[in-house]
Amino acid sequence: MYFNIMVKITNSLISFKQGLGIMTLELKLTLDCPRCGNKLTLREYNKYVQLYCDKCNLSVTIRKRIILMRHVDYDDDVLDWSSALDFLYSLLKGKATASY
Numbered sequence: 001m002y003f004n005i006m007v008k009i010t011n012s013l014i015s016f017k018q019g020l021g022i023m024t025l026e027l028k029l030t031l032d033c034p035r036c037g038n039k040l041t042l043r044e045y046n047k048y049v050q051l052y053c054d055k056c057n058l059s060v061t062i063r064k065r066i067i068l069m070r071h072v073d074y075d076d077d078v079l080d081w082s083s084a085l086d087f088l089y090s091l092l093k094g095k096a097t098a099s100y
């Protein structure tokens with residue numbers, strides 16, 4: 001079930017009207033992979049949101065629920081993708097430095 005999905009992309013700032021649907025969404029971002037410097041891709045599928053690098057395979061996947069709990073302004077019914085992305089990116093950076 002999804003309503004009006006509005007995707008506005010300005011550099012890596014994405015605002016996304018709530019109503020995350022069944023479709024798989026993939027966006028190439030302007031964010032650099034913290035490990036290899038390649039551009040990252042954001043993928044949304046089923047119950048998950050994933051930020052990954054298609055070059056070195058560094059990735060982080062979290063449940064959409066987490067994003068919805070942390071980054072939705074329920075007064076305006078708006079999902080704040082830029083803060084969600086910051087969150088995902090910080091997880092990815094943690095992973096890049098933790099392993100190896």
Ligand SMILES: [Zn+2]
Pocket residue numbers: 033034035036037038053054055056057058
């Ligand atoms: Zn990479």
